[in-house]
Amino acid sequence: MSATVTRTIDRLDRTAAPPARPGWRRTLGPDLGASLVVFLVALPLCVGVAVASGVPAELGIVTGIVGGIVVGLLPGSTMQVSGPAAGLTVLVADAVAKHGLAALGLIVLGAGLLQILLGALRCGTLFRAISPAVVQGMLAGIGLVLILGQLYPLLGGRQPVGTWDKIAGLPGLLGSALTTTPGLSALAVGALTLVVLTQWRRAPKRLRVVPGVLVGVVTSAVVALLAGLDVQRIQVGDLLREIQLPDFSLLDAGILGSALVFALVSSAESLFSAAAVDRMHSGPRTRYNPELIAQGVGNTLCGLLGALPMTAVIVRSAANVQAGARTRAARVLHGVWLLLFVALLPGLLAYLPTAVLAALLVHAGWKLLGVRGVAAMLRADRAEGAILLLTAGLILATDLLTGTLAGLLAAVLKTAWDVSHLSVQVTPHGPEDEVVVLRGNATFLRLPRLLAVLEGLPLTKHVRLDLRGLRHLDQACEQAIEHWAARHQATGLDVEVVKE
Structure with a gap:
């Protein structure tokens, strides 16, 4: 929940006029x-x-x-x-x-x-x-x-x-x-x-x-x-x-x-x-x-x-x-x-x-x-169901604090994974050019896939790396791209990184 929404709710919580109360004899x-x-x-x-x-x-x-x-x-x-x-x-x-x-x-x-x-x-x-x-x-x-x-x-x-x-x-x-x-x-x-x-x-x-x-x-x-x-x-x-x-x-x-x-x-x-x-x-x-x-x-x-x-x-x-x-x-x-x-x-x-x-x-x-609710969540979303089972299982096996903290950590990691969707599209442009277009969110969670694509590019072609479709580029991915480009440029290859 954003800070703005939270402040708005709190302000309404403070200023909302109390509803009219019925007479005590009737209640x-x-x-x-x-x-x-x-x-x-x-x-x-x-x-x-x-x-x-x-x-x-x-x-x-x-x-x-x-x-x-x-x-x-x-x-x-x-x-x-x-x-x-x-x-x-x-x-x-x-x-x-x-x-x-x-x-x-x-x-x-x-x-x-x-x-x-x-x-x-x-x-x-x-x-x-x-x-x-x-x-x-x-x-x-x-x-x-x-x-x-x-x-x-x-x-x-x-x-x-x-x-x-x-x-x-x-x-x-x-x-x-x-x-x-x-x-x-x-x-x-x-x-x-x-x-x-x-x-x-x-x-x-x-x-x-x-x-x-x-x-x-x-x-x-x-x-x-x-x-x-x-x-x-x-x-x-x-x-x-x-x-x-x-x-x-x-x-x-x-x-x-x-x-x-x-x-x-x-x-x-x-x-x-x-x-x-x-x-x-x-x-x-x-x-x-x-x-x-x-x-x-x-x-x-x-x-x-x-x-x-x-x-x-x-x-x-x-x-x-x-x-x-x-x-x-x-x-x-x-x-x-x-x-x-x-x-x-x-x-x-x-x-x-x-x-x-x-x-x-x-x-x-x-x-x-809540067996029915558990079954419904498992059917609707396997990842959410797995978090549910992890939380409940660890509470049973260890204690309430350990199970709940593990569940919260798993939920945060799942959310981070979901929001860090990254599309990497490689398009050949003629015999000498290769264009790589990134879209979405480039976070450390997607770094292995990004590096696998970049390191799999032909070493004999001009590479144009287009970052304009990214909504977010974290420091880990940015450093990895810079190191990859510098390494290839040092060997005499032409690498162009387009950010804006």
Whole structure:
């Protein structure tokens, strides 16, 4: 995106008049109803993301509360709902494994401050200038890692640490799930959750007012309780006891690197979500820079509380829009309901089997994987599809940062190759003359082909090298042409280079 276009977008972002707001009495009912729907969707996801990340379940709810009440009040987006996201579980689990749980708050705090800085520098719109192949590959890679990890609690097994250990352990996990009582119980509960979750859209329209996530969780939890199934359940402690201030004595280069990765990934995910949510409704559009600052404020507060990082979450945001929300009051109220639930009814969480939450995250991972979108990109453009597969594969094999950076590098190289198209046309002009016409962009990427043509010309003829059709001539190609011409002229041959 050019600097001029970016400045124009930012100027419009600053000066656009806010749309007229409907009276609060007319919006209170729809917003109240939507907030309850979002709360019911968000509660199990907050807990599930925390458990999958390897941190206490309460920290996921803290992030949901901050995302609802604090970020919900800030300008930027109206319909977007923030909280802990399945897409960040890979990052959080890796950071906790490397630096310990005590360092999580410090990492999230650093990420939040970086987001505020990026928003203040008006970098929000720049996150939109990322190759779709890299974005889709990043989401697919996160989805693969999420599915691979959550298969273990879904089937009643203990999750290994490394990716290859998880893959190698799948046959044993399947055997255990089919031959042991805890394995069969977890499989039954998880499968029931997935069936209800995926098939709820076939229910009568009046019943679909209740979110499928809630129906799946409640149904499976009740069945597991009434049947007395031997399944592992969520361990719930004191919310205030889990909150801890960041320990600045742990600050080092590794912590700063993790904070940078958290900031970039969570910012990109939030702004990608904003673009998707804006297509779902006709209300006010997202203002990207204020939204980035709002996300930064939320993550800064989460860091100070030692909680999970947050992003804008497409599942909750879509539920908010579909439930008929009119203003940002809906997302703020959903945070209030989360706070009241933790204060008044925390014991209910102890009835949730971990297999149920694993099923929710496997479903979320499958949606992130986006098999149809991957197949469509592979059919439409093999090079873009290769970048997608490279990004996703490296994320699965190494980590999110390595895979994403490799994908971005591959996308840049592909773009450079595409825009450096060079036409080299050789036309004989009589027995003594040879004319070489160059058109397009002469860059170092096309240098081997250019030199092959020039060095293949007859040494006994006058050569006229016409460069007037070039749109761009980089230094590498220019020096190569000059050296070739000087070398031939030194042998007594006639070489003419025409530039204008």
